[in-house]
Amino acid sequence: MTTPATTTPTAGPAAVRPRPVGRGRVIIAYRWEITKLVAQARTRATLAVCLIAPFVFVVLLDRQDRLPKDTLYGRWVHASGFATPLLILGFAAQWVFPLLTSIVAGDIFASEDQHGTWKTILTRSHSRSQIFWAKSLAAATFAVLVVTVLALSCLTAGVLLVGHQPLEGLSGTLLPPGRTAGLVLAAWATALPPLLGFTALGIMLSVLTRSSPAGIVGPIILGLLMQLYAFLNGADTIRHLLLVTPFDAWHGLFAAHPYYGPLRDGTFVSVAYIVICLAVAFTALRRRDITGG
Amino acid sequence: MVDGVPAVEAVGLVKRFGGLTAVDHVDLRVDVGEVYGILGPNGAGKTTFLRMLFGLIRPDAGTLRVFGRTWAEAGPAMLDGVAGFIESPRFYPYLSGRRNLELLAGLDGGDADSRIDQVLDVVDLAGRAGDKVGGYSFGMRQRLGVAASLLRDPRLLVLDEPANGLDPAGIRDMRALVTRLAGSGLTVLLSSHNMDEVEEICDNVTIMRTGRVVYHGSIDQLRAQAPDPSHRLATSDDEQAMRLSAEHPAVSVTAHHDGGLALRAQTADADGYLIALGRAGVAVRALHLEIAPLESLFFMLTETDPATGSAPAGLPRQPRDLTGATP
Ligand SMILES: Nc1ncnc2c1ncn2[C@@H]1O[C@H](COP(=O)(O)OP(=O)(O)OP(=O)(O)O)[C@@H](O)[C@H]1O
Ligand SMILES: [Mg+2]
Numbered sequence: 001m002t003t004p005a006t007t008t009p010t011a012g013p014a015a016v017r018p019r020p021v022g023r024g025r026v027i028i029a030y031r032w033e034i035t036k037l038v039a040q041a042r043t044r045a046t047l048a049v050c051l052i053a054p055f056v057f058v059v060l061l062d063r064q065d066r067l068p069k070d071t072l073y074g075r076w077v078h079a080s081g082f083a084t085p086l087l088i089l090g091f092a093a094q095w096v097f098p099l100l101t102s103i104v105a106g107d108i109f110a111s112e113d114q115h116g117t118w119k120t121i122l123t124r125s126h127s128r129s130q131i132f133w134a135k136s137l138a139a140a141t142f143a144v145l146v147v148t149v150l151a152l153s154c155l156t157a158g159v160l161l162v163g164h165q166p167l168e169g170l171s172g173t174l175l176p177p178g179r180t181a182g183l184v185l186a187a188w189a190t191a192l193p194p195l196l197g198f199t200a201l202g203i204m205l206s207v208l209t210r211s212s213p214a215g216i217v218g219p220i221i222l223g224l225l226m227q228l229y230a231f232l233n234g235a236d237t238i239r240h241l242l243l244v245t246p247f248d249a250w251h252g253l254f255a256a257h258p259y260y261g262p263l264r265d266g267t268f269v270s271v272a273y274i275v276i277c278l279a280v281a282f283t284a285l286r287r288r289d290i291t292g293g
Numbered sequence: 294m295v296d297g298v299p300a301v302e303a304v305g306l307v308k309r310f311g312g313l314t315a316v317d318h319v320d321l322r323v324d325v326g327e328v329y330g331i332l333g334p335n336g337a338g339k340t341t342f343l344r345m346l347f348g349l350i351r352p353d354a355g356t357l358r359v360f361g362r363t364w365a366e367a368g369p370a371m372l373d374g375v376a377g378f379i380e381s382p383r384f385y386p387y388l389s390g391r392r393n394l395e396l397l398a399g400l401d402g403g404d405a406d407s408r409i410d411q412v413l414d415v416v417d418l419a420g421r422a423g424d425k426v427g428g429y430s431f432g433m434r435q436r437l438g439v440a441a442s443l444l445r446d447p448r449l450l451v452l453d454e455p456a457n458g459l460d461p462a463g464i465r466d467m468r469a470l471v472t473r474l475a476g477s478g479l480t481v482l483l484s485s486h487n488m489d490e491v492e493e494i495c496d497n498v499t500i501m502r503t504g505r506v507v508y509h510g511s512i513d514q515l516r517a518q519a520p521d522p523s524h525r526l527a528t529s530d531d532e533q534a535m536r537l538s539a540e541h542p543a544v545s546v547t548a549h550h551d552g553g554l555a556l557r558a559q560t561a562d563a564d565g566y567l568i569a570l571g572r573a574g575v576a577v578r579a580l581h582l583e584i585a586p587l588e589s590l591f592f593m594l595t596e597t598d599p600a601t602g603s604a605p606a607g608l609p610r611q612p613r614d615l616t617g618a619t620p
Binding site for chain 1: 344347349350351368369370372375376377378379380382383384385386387388392396397399400402441445
């Protein structure tokens, strides 16, 4: 029989029978986030495109005489296979990198709103913080994976279909093939910090808007606006604070006397974006009321 | 009376959405082992209350303890031994039913995944567990929701309008399942807007209306306060039937607004009156129950002005005295 609650109970948690339930762990939630990503056609398709597109690109380029001369290493694409990954790297910074990461990062939180499944996972022994880190980690994993696949595929396509001729550095000296492959991969690796910056941006928009389209398109539009600002020769200090500027930091690696200043500054800026965006997203997710679904 | 820590204890719980107070100083106590109903019409605040119980939304005031723990103290550990669903259960449509359960069992930890086959059997979904949830019917998803809850091997099962949207057979099965689970010692807290359902399976009930508790107590207490059952009566001579009712003070006979007569009386009193009608040569042509007593009580509680008869906010509300009330 029920009695009205007039006093607060004197018995504390100690009076509760303990139950052997696993405490939530980020690694468990992370594994399931990865499983969910693998089960989604969109993520598989993105990886497949990254794997195949460079080969298609090289074949198409091979058939035409006009070269993309305006782009860095554009005039070299027929002369050395190492130019292909660098040409694509320069081009990808415009909107492809933001798109590749936000396909997952912009959706991974909002899709729980879309499916109404927040209440399903948040009532199963895991805290919001744990779910947050698991999802952020999964989005970062995908970002790194997709860029690795794209980089290797570009390099392979170039070397297989064009050849491993020596490549000219940006200062005009020829680079030996063995060193070039390493330099190309290093150049792609410098794209990771700003890429993860866009991942964090996608995560933040995904949490704040609770909408996948906004989470996916938002980073692309912001990236293009930043490009536009840089293109219009805005103030230099602001240009250094843009998340697209670090995508050019690899140029320093191909100089006769390599310089790493832009790489260092770019990494710093990227980390700042990551910290701020994740902090905003984390706070918003912890505070919000889950009323949908 | 059950001693010890109650399964659920809410004191002065408040939740506001902007200017609207969805849950307004609600006190509620569910003891271990009972089947407790939260009853209320649409918008009463049942779902909002249960969302607070699951830590999905934060109360603006008051405390809510589950097995003695608050969300602030224990975090998700507050939900140890608690399972259930809010509104209709939701799953990942691109995963199969079984895969969804595996995911949730993984998050639960412990030995939850060893129970998957068993719970699929309980809800009769074993044959369709390999299909993607996106292709499930509403009722199948509801059953998967029950399976997902049982996976946690709960001591407290919280169900928000579990029969909502189910067909009659589904409703029957759901009630049978809840009754069976309750029989095994599980504490059940369920919300409903259906008096029949609550009367059938609950021991105790809280009735809410626009965020406030308008009644709480046992179903038996509630029955005792219910008004007389209301029947519609057709006779061969309504005028004489009316006159005869004057000799039976325990029955009330009035003209029914749709023609014929309205008879309001407890069953025994009605029997006496109907026999008297026959003796007097008045034939009873039809008699049927119009509103079940608890249902009419529910309407009275949730449609009349809550300001009259309800205790001051923040205090536990005693069952209202309804003897003088009219529907
Ligand atoms: N996210 C929200 N924002 C604003 N108001 C809300 C929100 N969620 C609920 N409400 C309001 O709170 C009140 C209680 O809603 P709640 O869903 O708890 O009712 P309920 O008793 O579950 O009703 P039903 O029987 O229709 O499910 C309603 O007036 C509703 O409009
Ligand atoms: Mg509801």
